[in-house]
Amino acid sequence: MISNNVTRLLDSKKITYTGFDLPVEKLGAVETAEFLNIEPTLVFKTIVVVRPKGKPFLCVVPGDHVVDLKAVAAMANEKKVNIPTQNDAEALTGLQAGGISPLALINRGFTTVISQQALDYQNIYISGGQRGLILRVDPRDVQQLTNARFASISSKKG
Numbered sequence: 303m304i305s306n307n308v309t310r311l312l313d314s315k316k317i318t319y320t321g322f323d324l325p326v327e328k329l330g331a332v333e334t335a336e337f338l339n340i341e342p343t344l345v346f347k348t349i350v351v352v353r354p355k356g357k358p359f360l361c362v363v364p365g366d367h368v369v370d371l372k373a374v375a376a377m378a379n380e381k382k383v384n385i386p387t388q389n390d391a392e393a394l395t396g397l398q399a400g401g402i403s404p405l406a407l408i409n410r411g412f413t414t415v416i417s418q419q420a421l422d423y424q425n426i427y428i429s430g431g432q433r434g435l436i437l438r439v440d441p442r443d444v445q446q447l448t449n450a451r452f453a454s455i456s457s458k459k460g
Contacts, residue, residue, distance in 0.1 A: 308405045308431040312439070315447070319439040322427075326434040328400035331365025334436060338427070342366040345427045345436070346420060348402045350391040353380045358394055360404045362428065362444070363417040367456035374455050377415065398433055404448040406431030414450035416441060421452055 303309075303321040312319050324337060335342040345365040351374050352358045359378065361369045375383045385391075388399045395402050395412075404414040405428065420426050420441035428444060430437045445452065 304430065304432070304435045306406075306431055306435065308403065308437070309435075311405070311408070311447075312437070317439065317443045317447070319437045319443075321430060322436050322438070324434050324436055328398070328433060334427070335365055338436070340427070343419070344423060344425075346417070346441075348404060348429060350386055350394055350402065351383050352386050352390075352394070353378055353383045357411045357413065358386075359383070360402070360407065360412045360414045360448075361417070361455055362404060362414065362420070362450070363456035364419050366459055367417065367419070368459050370455055370457050373453070374415070377453055377455065378413075397431065401429055401432040401435075403429035403431040404450065405429075405437070405444065408448055414448040415455055416445055416450045416452050417456040418452040418454055419456070420444075 331345040331347040332342045335345045342365040346362050349361045349369045425438045426441045
């Protein structure tokens, strides 16, 4: 398994997790779930959401869901929020798409919001901060580390 700043942070905080190596090309959450032979709803993707002023949000939502931009805007007291292009998301976070993770962006000023569906599970799968690494971890540990809040910010695709 790949070792990086995220895994070292989890180790230093004595947080239980399991890392899984993935192919290095960018996989979506559904492809990741297929690769690991698990339900797509267990693979949580991190979507960057920008607002008119201030740092972007990191919205962590189930792989088979989409971010509800109206719900995020209402939560943020903004009229409108948007999802940037992949290039803009990479520029804002300094991470490659497919490897954007709130665990790799701690203390960088991002507000992290985790879809409350995460609380339905003992563990979720979340990016380890680079392509090719996904972590199975308790969503409550992610919430504590990132100072995130749980909210209703996503809806089922389709």
